[in-house]
Amino acid sequence: MTIADMAKSAKLASIQLASASTEHKNKALLIIAESLESRKDEIIHANAQDVKRSTDEALAAPLLKRLAFGADKINDVVQGIKDLVGLSDPVGDVKLARALDEGLDLYQVTCPIGVIGVIFESRPDALVQISTLCLKSGNAVMLKGGSEALLTNRILADIIEKATLDAGIVPGWIQLLETREDVGAMLGLDQYIDLIIPRGSNAFVKYIIQNSDIPVLGHADGICHSYVDESANLKQAVELVFDSKTQYVAVCNALETLLVHESVAKEFLPMMAEKFKEKSVKLNGCAVTQSIIECMPATEETYKTEYLDYEISIKVVSDIEAAINHINTFGSGHTDAIITENAAHAKDFMMLVDSGNVFWNCSTRFSDGFKYVFGAEVGISTNKIHARGPVGLEGLIIYKYKVIGHGHIAADYATGKKHFTHTENKQIDSPYL
C-alpha cells in the first residue's frame, strides 16, 4: 500500500468510526489492554532488539531511556487505557439546541475531526496513548514514531489493530508509517488527512507547517519564564525558581529564563545563585545581572534558547510591563509564571501574558495534562486556535450542526409568510442525534 492508499483507507474508516457507540469503543479499548498484557513478551522482545540496535548505534543515554519499554511501562499504558475507558465519550455531546421555528430544530453536536496524523518521538508509550485517545474520540490515525522504536512500534500497532478488529471496529482506522519519506508523503495528503500533530522542537513543527497544507496542532518548544516581582516573597521565589528549573530539566515546561525586578535583584540574585549551586546550574545573565552575581553574558539569542539542561538565562527588568513585553517577545507561548504577593500584578500578568499557561506563585512544572487531570495527552499545544495548553480528548473533537425540519423552505421566511421564532433552551433530547 502507498501512503496515499493508507490515508484513503483511514479516511473511509473514519466515517464509520464516527458513528461507533461509546460501549463499542470502550469494549475495543479493553480488548487492546488485554492484548497488550497477553502479548507482553512479544513487546519486550521487540523492544530489547530496538534497544540493542540503538545502543550499538550509540544513541544518547536520555533517548535510550525513553526508548526502553519494559513490563512496568506496559503496565502503565494498560492502566492508562483503563482510565481512558472511564472518561466520558467526547462524541455526541449536544452543545446547543434551539428551535428556529415550529418543527425546525437546530442542534450543535460534537463529532470526531476525522483522520489525525501524529509524528512523535522515540517513546513507544506515545503510540499506545495517542492511538487509544484517537479511538476513544472516534478518529482514524496515521502514526509515525521514532525510527529507534521501529520493532516496538510495529508490534504495538499490530496488537492494537488486531484487538480492534476482534472488537468489530472498522479496519483501516490505524495506520503505521515507518520512514521520513512516509511522513513527506503524508504531508501532501490534505484531501484525506484533517489534522497533523507534530511533537518535537520548534524547528520541527515549523518545518511541518511550511511543508503541508493540512492544519497543524503544534506541540513546540517551551521557552518558559518565571518573573520575580518587586513584591515577591523572595524566599518562596528561590524555591519556585529552583523547582521550575531543576526538578526535571529535559521537559518543555521546565524554566529557561528568569526575569527579576530591578528593585529586588541585588537581594534576590545572590540567594538564587547560591541555591543553583546545589545542581551546578550554569547562569547566563544580562549586564545588570553580571554586575550582581558571577555569570556568563546573555545575548538576544540566549533569550530564545530552550536549554533542556542545567542552564538558565537571567534578565533584570525595570518593571512588570517590561517583564510581560519580554515574555511576549521571546517566549514560545507555553508556560510563564509570576511570583508576587501583589494580587493586582498577578492579575495583570495572567491577563497580558499571551501564553497557553499563565501561573501565579507556583512552579512552571505544573503545566501538564496529568496534573490538570485531563487523562492522557496528545501534546501541549502552543497553537492559538482550536486547542491550547495540555490537549487531551477535547482537542480531537469538532462539531457539526444538525437541522431537523418538516419540509421548511427558506422562501417562506424571505417573503414574510413565516417568521423565525428562535426559542432558546429547547429540550436537548432528540432521538435522531
Next chain:
Amino acid sequence: MTIADMAKSAKLASIQLASASTEHKNKALLIIAESLESRKDEIIHANAQDVKRSTDEALAAPLLKRLAFGADKINDVVQGIKDLVGLSDPVGDVKLARALDEGLDLYQVTCPIGVIGVIFESRPDALVQISTLCLKSGNAVMLKGGSEALLTNRILADIIEKATLDAGIVPGWIQLLETREDVGAMLGLDQYIDLIIPRGSNAFVKYIIQNSDIPVLGHADGICHSYVDESANLKQAVELVFDSKTQYVAVCNALETLLVHESVAKEFLPMMAEKFKEKSVKLNGCAVTQSIIECMPATEETYKTEYLDYEISIKVVSDIEAAINHINTFGSGHTDAIITENAAHAKDFMMLVDSGNVFWNCSTRFSDGFKYVFGAEVGISTNKIHARGPVGLEGLIIYKYKVIGHGHIAADYATGKKHFTHTENKQIDSPYL
C-alpha cells in the same frame, strides 16, 4: 508604515485589547454606531465614487449591487452593532475550575486569539461587521476588502478607528490593507498574525493556505447536496429541492447537486424537471437521469462544480450509502440534506455525512449565522478544526489556563510529600481572573 509595522502595531494593541472590559468595548461599539450615523453623508459620497468608477470599469451587475452602500445598508450595519452590544462578552468565561490541591487552583478562561487577518469580498458592510466582531471579542484585526470598495472602506475604517480612539481603546487595533501586495506581505507575518480568515472561492482559500504559515479559517465553496431518499415524501422533496436551488442562487448554501434514490427516480425526476422550468434551471444528469428526463450529460467535473446560478447536477444513486459516499467524495463539507420519512436513514445520514451542516427535511438555505441566531458572522467555515459551520464571536476566541498557587513546587508531588487532591466543581469565582 510597512505591512510588517502595521502587523506589529496590531500585535501590541491586541495584548492591551485582551484586557478591555465588556463595558469599555460596548461603549466603543456604540460610539462607532453613532459615528457611522453622523458621518453617513461622507460614506455615501465615497461609495458613490466607488460605484461610479466600478461602473466605468464595467464591473458585473451582481458585484455592483454588493458594492452599493447607501443609507439603508448603513442603517443595517448600525443595527447590527447595536445587536452585537447586546450579546454577551465571549472573553473571560471560566470554562473549567478545579482545585489540584489545597491552595493550588486551575482555571480555563476564554481569551481573544490575538491578531486576525481578514480578506473579504466587495461588500463594504463586511468591513463593519468583521471589525466590530473582532472588537467585541478583543481581537486586533487587519482588513483587506475588495479594491472596488477602496474609498468606502477607507472612510469606514477611519470612522471606526477614530470612534474607538475617542472611546479610549488602544490605537493600532484596526489596520486597513489596500492592495494585493499588502496581502502577500501579510501572509508572511506569522510572528504577529494568529489567524487568517479568507472569504472567497475554494481556489482562493487554497491559495492562502499554500502561501502562508498562519492558520487559516476557510470560508470556501459550498457544493451542497440534497439527497431524495426512497422513503421521501416526493411532493415535499420537489418543494425543498426547488427552494434549495433557486431561492437565492448566488450564495454558498444554495444547492448544486441533487442525488435521487433509483427506486423513486422515475416518479420524482419528471416532477422535479417540470418544477425547475419555472426558473429555467439548466439540468446536467447522469446516464440514468438522461434516460428519464431531458438534460445535458453530467461528468465527474460536473459534480465538483459550484454553479451559483440556475443550473444543477443530478445523479441517481443505488442507495443511501452511495449518496453518502458521493457527498463525502465530491462535496465541500458545507451543507448537505436528506429528504426522507425514514428516521433511521436520516440519523445515519446526519452521522455519516462529513459536513459542517447536515439537514433533514429542510432547505439547504437555512445554514447561515443569522438564521441560527449567532449574530453577525465572520464566515461559514469548511474547516474541520477550531470552528465549523457559521462562525460568529465564538470562532474568534481561544482560552488560556491560569494556575494560582501559594508557593507550590513539583518536587513535593514527585517525592510523595504531597498528593494531588483534584477537587472537581470548585467554586468558579475568583477575584484574580
